[in-house]
Amino acid sequence: MKRELLRINHLSDRYNRTRKLENVSLCILEGECVGFLGLTYSGKDLLVDLLTGKIAEGNGKKDIYLGGIQVKDWKELNGYIYRIHVENYQIDDWTVAEYLGLVESGGWGGLLRRGRLEEEAQRDFQELDLDFDVSCKIKHLTELEKRILDLAKAYRRGARIVVIEDEFDGMSRKDIEIFARSMHRIIVGRMGVIVSSHSNLILSLLSDKYIIFRKGRIVKKCQRDYIKSEEQLELYLLGGDTLSGRTENDGEKTRKGNVIYCVSNLEIKNGRKENLAFIRGEVVTLIALDRRVKEKVFMALSGRRSYEDAYYILNGNYYATMDCYELVKERVVSISALGSKEEIFEGMSVEENLMIPSLEKISSLDYIKAQKGIRKMTRANMLGSLETMKAGSLRIHELIQLTLERWLIFNPKVLILLEPFALCDVKDVGVVKNYIKKFQEKGTTVIIVNTRDEYIEDISDRTINIE
Template structure:
């Protein structure tokens, strides 16, 4: 019989702006992988924040391995979280990453000498064929995650939270990671999957706990959920689901033209391979690159965020000498690196002002006032609510509102090319449909939409072409 790792009984938290938890009760068993599902603001992120010590709950009973937990700090000590930002210090060896990060001791250098042997013993115990002296930058993406699981075990964590989007992983590699993860957590830990990828959750999770408006609305085995439509019935309300399905049904009428709009030659990859890209008016193109650095490099070159010597850019029939990203934007080549992030907007400005930023140099004061009112009405229609006003500040918006605002702003600009890097990373189920709807709408206006991703997830039904690099 499996041991119970975590039990939560009637947890309550009265958050701000209606963001809270109501009578949350659940249990997690050792060796099991549980997926948290729900829209942004449904409560799943808030519960993870409480588990990791970022937020205190108001009432309820929490037990770990049968022992009552009395403080947020004590609870956080039982949890380890895997996110891809864990591996940014690439000069650490695997042994240093596991044993020294966060160590505050005058004897650190002395400890380093014993550490390699200690971590080698750990890897032998866990049957990991990884050299503990190998630098993080030299490990494969799979090896990095396995080292992180070993680190959780080393720190005696009982609850492993995975918020990683697994960039650089193919579906087959995620399956391989699950196989190793199941072996490593057996008799040791329980795992919570909390991310925005339906594919990752469907591969990794064995059980689902579905949240809606701060409550748990369903607990079930993953194989009991037939498909994504079945899952949506628990996550979406009737009005939102109707809006989402109407977006899903949007079709783009094309006239069959293949007018070339943008061409980029002599793009050199990290391995020295030379690539060339040709994009046509009104098409949606997906570029697939498993390697994260390669993916970010291609995005930077195509968008003009990196203007390297030797790269040739042809817009229409004209060879362009772009010196920086501003030249690209003025010529109608726009890009979004972090869709849904505050970084893509101007937080000190209102919704209406953000919408008009790309076109301010074209508008008189009278046109500005008239256009702002019109554009905010467009925004309200796309979001499917009437609570967003032109004077609202960006910091008050939810992630889906920020996604729509960013895409609506560039749609209004009527760009020639729009380049998006991993646009679904922050999307919940509704957000995915919003982004796909905008891609289709923007492409229907003649803009070429270029999406750069690790995997083809969400793009299979809307992409005109796939380019693997």
């Protein structure tokens, strides 16, 4: 019989007007991986922040038990929670042993300490049946090895619960499946796992069970296999009979006309070069597992960085180089962080954000001419009720719509999106897809630069694996 690791009874908490928990009760058992699902502000992120200590203290009533013993406060509980996140690997010059021990080595004392750390690390790996070179630098590990190493670190620190807040950037589906098998083997009899991810793929591959949140409450607890379809999942996430916008794949779309935009002779990796050409009105997804390759392709396509020997073809004209300002004048625009405040002016209203060019990239004359149309558009959709609100106070799904609406009004020839679903919950995925279709209907070429093909199967005319 599995032991109980974490129990929360009737937790109610309120952080602000949009983030709250109401009468939340759950239990995590040893060897169990539980996926937290929910829309933005559903309560799941607030609970994860409380568990991991990102929010210092909740202000509501709590009844929490760790291993059957009542926990007095969140700080005490935080000491038994380990968080796996891509930020963990920023100090990549440490060795595996140093990373497990979280110390820097220097001088004779450092050498002695390093030797002891390596011995302790080797014992930990033997207990977990893992094969690691304790003297290897973190930067030389694969993305898969880094995540498995983090599980060993959680074990070394005496963690009872591991919280995975990671989109597994740079990892293929096969790698994630290997991690899932390793994770389940390592945590048996030792730890429990909570997965909080924006990716349905990651949640489905890692989780044994789901806990689904809506409006601060838990609305469903079930085995993963109980959820048979995305439509069934959305009914729990959204409530009622409402489903997000979705259209069936119309099959292979007919692409007409010549190439509208091309970046040629771009070195991708290890001297290999690519010619990336795009047809008017098509949706193309570029898949790159390697984070550096993905960012390089986006930077080159968007003109945010120039690369030696690469050149551009736009509307039949050749350019030795193009920066983002020149590209925007030719109506080639890009979004690097859809749903974040980086894409808007926080101190301005929704309407002003729609009318004022981002970072002065767009001619103000275009916006002056379009003002009446913009006001009409804001009142025709959900942004209409928010037109006088400061953009900095918008929630993530409102920021997503504001950013896409601005560029839709601009009517670009080419729209380039970097990981557009990274901050999306299931409802926002449908919103982004619908906007992409709107852009395509207006003749815009949409280029998506992604790590995986998740969410894009039914909207892409072409998928290109860059590596």
